[in-house]
Amino acid sequence: MSTENFDGAALLLKYKDHNGKTHTEYIIGYFEKGYSGEASITIKSVRPNGKLEMDIHENTSL
Secondary structure (H helix, E strand, O other), rough: OOOOOOEEEEEEEEEEEOOEEEEEEEEEEEEEEEEEEEEEEEEEEEEEOEEEEEEEEEEEOO
């Protein structure tokens, strides 16, 4: 949830693999108040250790 003081941010997906290691994927690298858009994440496969192989497509605009 954003507040009046919100200037800009990135949208991240964080998850843990089977070994408890945290992985971070940038879904939207940067956006700010007034932006609109969408993101699509397709999980293509899961490695034996639990790491995700994915395609990320995003589209943002003012």
